Amino acid sequence: MNAATQPRPQAPRDEAYNFAYLDEQTKRMIRRGLLKAVAIPGYQVPFGGREMPLPYGWGTGGMQLTAAILGAEDVLKVIDQGADDTTNAVSIRRFFARTAGVATTERTPEATIIQTRHRIPETPLHADQIMVYQVPIPEPLRFIEPSETETRTMHALNDYGVMHVKLYEDIATFGHIATAYAYPVTVDERYVMDPSPIPKFDNPKLDMSPALMLFGAGREKRLYAVPPFTRVTSLDFEDHPFDVQKWEHNCAICGSHESFLDELILDDQGTQSFVCSDTDYCAQRVSQGRAVQ
Amino acid sequence: MSTSLATESLPASLLQPAFADPVLDAQRSFRAALKALAGPGVAQSLLATQTPPHLEGLAAASHALCLALLDIDTPLWLAPKFDTQAIRANLTFHCGCPIVSDRQNARFALLDDSQLHDLSGFDLGNDRYPDQSCTLLVQLPSLQGGTQLAWRGPGIESKNHVSLPLQEAFWQERESRNDFPRGIDVFFVAGSELLGLPRSTQVAFKPQTSKGAA
Numbered sequence: 334m335n336a337a338t339q340p341r342p343q344a345p346r347d348e349a350y351n352f353a354y355l356d357e358q359t360k361r362m363i364r365r366g367l368l369k370a371v372a373i374p375g376y377q378v379p380f381g382g383r384e385m386p387l388p389y390g391w392g393t394g395g396m397q398l399t400a401a402i403l404g405a406e407d408v409l410k411v412i413d414q415g416a417d418d419t420t421n422a423v424s425i426r427r428f429f430a431r432t433a434g435v436a437t438t439e440r441t442p443e444a445t446i447i448q449t450r451h452r453i454p455e456t457p458l459h460a461d462q463i464m465v466y467q468v469p470i471p472e473p474l475r476f477i478e479p480s481e482t483e484t485r486t487m488h489a490l491n492d493y494g495v496m497h498v499k500l501y502e503d504i505a506t507f508g509h510i511a512t513a514y515a516y517p518v519t520v521d522e523r524y525v526m527d528p529s530p531i532p533k534f535d536n537p538k539l540d541m542s543p544a545l546m547l548f549g550a551g552r553e554k555r556l557y558a559v560p561p562f563t564r565v566t567s568l569d570f571e572d573h574p575f576d577v578q579k580w581e582h583n584c585a586i587c588g589s590h591e592s593f594l595d596e597l598i599l600d601d602q603g604t605q606s607f608v609c610s611d612t613d614y615c616a617q618r619v620s621q622g623r624a625v626q
Numbered sequence: 627m628s629t630s631l632a633t634e635s636l637p638a639s640l641l642q643p644a645f646a647d648p649v650l651d652a653q654r655s656f657r658a659a660l661k662a663l664a665g666p667g668v669a670q671s672l673l674a675t676q677t678p679p680h681l682e683g684l685a686a687a688s689h690a691l692c693l694a695l696l697d698i699d700t701p702l703w704l705a706p707k708f709d710t711q712a713i714r715a716n717l718t719f720h721c722g723c724p725i726v727s728d729r730q731n732a733r734f735a736l737l738d739d740s741q742l743h744d745l746s747g748f749d750l751g752n753d754r755y756p757d758q759s760c761t762l763l764v765q766l767p768s769l770q771g772g773t774q775l776a777w778r779g780p781g782i783e784s785k786n787h788v789s790l791p792l793q794e795a796f797w798q799e800r801e802s803r804n805d806f807p808r809g810i811d812v813f814f815v816a817g818s819e820l821l822g823l824p825r826s827t828q829v830a831f832k833p834q835t836s837k838g839a840a
Contacts, residue, residue: 371664402656
């Protein structure tokens with residue numbers, strides 16, 4: 334199931350493209366945006382998103398950020414829902430191996446840049462790593478207020494009461510906060526931010542992380558950032574404090590009880606099995622002899 | 627807006643090469659700037675092999691940041707010290723950036739330490755678009771030697787002690803213009819080193835005895 338986990342050596346770059354595909358002026362525009370995003374944690378910087386050679390929704394925002402920051406010495410890891418071996422992850426990894434000739438890896442600690450769709454790795458990140466998140470809808474207020482003019486004013490005025498109303502409606506309907514992914518957070522006590530559709534299980538990993546977090550939305554043409562060691566708090570209520578998902582099961586492959594588990598349906602009778610969503614974490618535990626049985 | 631793109635009037639003999647590898651050297655300079663801004667107060671160094679050839683009046687890191695970040699979309703304001711024919715000719719040629727005489731129109735500004743008591747006129751962005759503010763590149767003789775101050779905020783685990791050689795007037799000026807999310811972001815540059823000071827960083831510059839901590 335898991336392919337070789339050693340870093341893949343640098344392949345020769347396809348000289349038909351500029352390094353990492355994007356032209357230099359586009360990279361400069363994105364880079365200036367990234368500097369402002371880091372200076373204003375959680376604020377959404379508009380940028381002139383380019384058309385990428387794949388459709389919106391496949392990570393065009395994340396790819397543009399990766400292209401703008403990527404250098405020849407970087408080691409790139411790409412995950413999709415935690416897995417290194419899914420279509421989206423494999424294609425994006427191959428894209429940058431071809432256009433930038435960079436080394437790629439599936440090992441979290443070896444990567445300098447990790448582009449991700451919908452997960453943060455289980456293995457703790459370190460200070461020399463940059464996480465790049467693919468974001469479908471960057472505006473946390475969008476489902477409540479469809480107008481960009483209005484949401485921008487709400488951010489400007491620090492007017493986020495409506496966000497709590499949404500969470501309260503969850504409690505009124507279901508008895509608990511039913512939002513399980515893209516759970517809104519407050520960054521450094523100012524901007525309310527959509528952490529991208531990561532499960533709320535991963536929200537605590539954003540708080541005071543030693544790694545720099547960059548978020549890119551290609552269709553919406555917004556980028557934002559959480560610098561290292563920044564306070565990121567999930568919205569909640571005193572009597573309904575924020576809580577992460579828990580499972581009664583262990584991973585069927587590595588036996589982990591700490592990681593985020595995916596449910597697998599094995600047959601027509603609905604027999605369930607649970608496995609780690611982070612394939613590298615799972616494979617490492619197996620290689621350390623933690624396999625079940 | 628008085629823009630000058632009059633490269634024709636400047637002799638071509640002033641022109642000199644920029645980055646040896648325009649793509650990767652610009653990327654390395656940008657990553658140093660990103661790291662500096664994401665870790666305020668910690669100096670980042672550029673390797674000699676990644677910086678452009680010496681341009682009279684500009685530190686290696688100032689020159690590298692200009693080449694990495696400026697282009698036709700970024701009007702640049704030059705402090706009088708940097709407003710030389712050689713700097714004008716090379717930056718307009720290699721970056722294509724308009725050089726403006728009006729601080730309000732600048733997206734980037736290149737300053738020396740004689741300018742730091744007055745930061746008026748620079749765009750601080752607005753509450754809806756705080757990212758539209760001007761970024762200051764401040765060239766100093768050194769990044770050390772001043773009063774040690776404690777910096778806190780995003781990018782800093784607990785606090786960083788930084789002793790930039792700056793007068794208190796600069797810190798007062800910065801505080802009076804920082805109205806988060808509006809504000810100014812600064813890169814301090816000396817030689818081939820750079821150090822970031824984003825608007826989000828809180829600097830305790832006042833003596834403990836005075837009322838109202840920063």
